[in-house]
Amino acid sequence: MARHTVLTAAVAGVVLAGGLGGYMLLSDYREGSAADDDARAAAEQFARAWMQRAPQDARYIGTDGQGAAANFRTATAALGSGPIKITVGDLRRDGSTATADLQVSWTLRNGKPFQWVDPVTLAKSGQQWGVQVGDTSLWHPKLAPNGAFAVRESDAQRGEILGRGGAKLMANQTVYDVKIDPQKATPSSVGTLEGVVGQRGQLLAKLTAAKARKSEALIPVITYRASDYQPKEDSLTGLDGIVVDDRQQPLAETRTFGQPLLGTVGPATDEMIKKQPNRYRPGMYVGRSGLQAAFDSTLAPSGGLTVTVAGQPDQVLHGAKPQPGTSLQTTLDPKVQRAAEKAISNAGDSSPAAIVALDVKSGDVLAVANGPSNGINRALAGQYQPGSTLKVSTTYALLTNGFSADTKVPCPPSIMVDGRRIGNFEQETLPADADFRDSFAQSCNTAFVQASSDLAPDAMSTSAKQLGIGVDWTKQLGVPAYTGSVPPTDGKVDHAAESFGQARTLASPLSLAVMAGSVARGSYVPPQLVVQSGTDRTPKPLDGNAVGQIRQMMRQVVTEGTGRQMQGTPGGDVFAKTGTAEFDGADGPESRAWLVGWQGNVAFAVLIETVPLGSGGGDRAAPVAKDFLTLLSQAG
Helix, strand or coil: CCCHHHHHHHHHHHHHHCCHHHHHHHHHHHHHHHHHHHHHHHHHHHHHHHHCHHHHCCEEEEHHHHHHHHHHHHHHHHHHCCCEEEEEEEEEECCCCEEEEEEEEEEEECCCCCEEEEEEEEEECCCCCEEEECCCCCCCCCCCCCCEEEEEEEECCCCCCEEEHEEEEEEEEEEEEEEEECCCCHHHHHHHHHHHHCCHHHHHHHHHHHHHHCCCCCCCEEEEEHHHHHHHHHHHCCCCEEEEEEEEEEECCCCCCCCCCCEEECCCCCCHHHCCCCCCCCEEECCCCCHHHHHHHHHHCEEEEEEECCCCCEEEECCCCCCCCEEEEEEEHHHHHHHHHHHHHHHCCCCCCCEEEEECCCCEEEEEECCCCCCCCCHHHCECHHHHHHHHHHHHHHHCCCCCCCCCCCCCCEEEEEEEECCCCHCCCCCCCHHHHHHHHCCHHHHHHHCCCCCCCHHHHHHHHHHCCCCCCCHHCCCCCCCCCCCCCCCCHHHHHCCCCCCCCECCCCHHHHHHHHHHHHHHHHCCCCCCCCCCCCCCCHHHHHHHHHHHHHHHHHHHHCCCHHCCCCCEEEEEEEEEEEEEEEEEEEEEEEEEEEECCEEEEEEEEEEEECCHHHHHHHHHHHHHHHHHHHHC
């Protein structure tokens, strides 16, 4: 209020001093200020009408509101129905014309804002200001008066998942998305669709709900591979409101190949969109599981929405040229993977199973097979007691702590340890003149309990880590996995049970394959599944004398021990160790069956998750391992 009074006094002084000229100066100032305000008001009215998608509510010079609205719909139809925000910036007036800079931000369907400055011409007609229609578009300075925006969706492809030698484990192929248009579909057409796709009763309910909501959104039904879609194409063609779109998506050679490790691609879920709205949007196809999800940001294409001038695709107004996703290089060998999956399938066992295979020389993962393929990735993430397979690690601890494999160690059917009875599998025993090598080959628990009794509490834990169990090598692997746990022992019973892989010991099939590969190689090397740079995979040499003796004993397991079923396996000598780990199942005591070892340059671990008491690695896991190696030798 005081400032206004001072300004008025100052101006009055000018008028008194300047006479008529000063009065005219003040009058011009007031008229100019009013004109500026009126021009800005017209620009702001236009901005509000635009934001509300009701341009007919603004005032125009050279057209009427309906003509402007029709031009708006034609020009901007491709931009979609996202929010619009407009502010009026600088305004420059010259007499009865003016230019106002509108700061426009239009949210596109990918959630990204398309922003530009629209210099709108304003003019005064009679006593009113309005938006002047001229030889440029009202909506963008690079559009012709009747021009329009064009929006191009990304046609860039998702990256592929590659295996050894660049083999395509998941390659881009044509898929067909079947959807329901709730505005056009009928109960009859959807009923027919249910029969074609095998979803009786489910789709009609979705259609009814969508019609009740008056939803216009397409309802996803199923996605088919080309080979699955072709037999159904005639049945789907012509159904009212049934839409089939084709697109490119990475697929493995079969639905089960490499699953669940490789993972799947599908529409972003509501949960994903809610959790990361700036990354995911409805209708976007993303990695939903496995490597596809873990490396979605690598595999996904980028720059997928471009705004151009209609008819001038090189006149890019917003967005960048779409870039394809980056392919992911893994160490998996399709030939080894097929053999592992086929061996699990051939077993016909209702129990879950897993096979992991490694390249002995490099430590690279060659195969990760799971049965069932639609379950968890037990090959990498499973946590199981390793049973007698851990005797490989216990033996390494013994041989590196002064123990001799020539030592004769009794193998009674059972033994008492601190008041606890510990027995052999099926209460087996060995002759009195048997040495430790025989006990290893025949997997005698009681001999191992006695031989390891003088080891320090942390000795078996240390040896397990030296062979790769319980060491964190997930960074080098490139994906999460369970690396195993063999803790220092706590008391005599715990110490005794740990010597043959019970007690608190845990391992995954991968961690036991790492152990077998370490013995075969003579050094520990962190495994690798996803090829990457900058990780340390320097081999850590093992005691040469110890691993040399363990190799001999693992060969003896096959020639005359618990792994005799491996005899005659094509492809060369097999070195192995069986394992049976008892646990309390839902229906009483049960066992897990293991076989670990190597043949040539392939180290492996085989797990049958649940077998009846009395069965074990020698009669349940060994046949699966033999089939795997046989299939691999036949593959060439």
